[in-house]
Amino acid sequence: MDDEYREREISGMTVGIDRTLCIGSGNCTNLAPEVFVIDQENIVDFQDETPDIDAGRLEEATAICPVDALILTDENGEQIVP
Template sequence: MVIGDFVERKIRGLTIRIDRSLCISTGNCMKVAPEVFEFDEENICASKESPPDIEEEQLIDACTVCPVDALIVIDGHGKQLVP
């Protein structure tokens, strides 16, 4: 789902939101979770189309390593886990 500069998708019961306006293209998230994140044609973080096979902990780690807090994780109860 795309909402303005945000791209949102649900993975393993977690909502992952990418704030494309903040991403500075370091690639950190992709190093930790290449199953989920990739660069789009503008070299901004995007979510891969294919349904990822990834553990929740690895997914949260991948979002935590973003240096500009462009990756937001919200659990099934609406609690924000990252950043």
């Protein structure tokens, strides 16, 4: 897995993390702690196991990132966030 960009399919959507942009605000972890975690480097990462969650909550958790480090695309590859 690339240290700078990580991607995972969750709830039928693809979530990407650009770790070069992350500032560790933790907003995403507050809204979706079962998906996101702040690691030892103070950068967001995926939990080891990421269950499907409500699509609206997943969209909100990615959209709240203040530096657009989280990318959300739908099942057709259309970018939703940012």
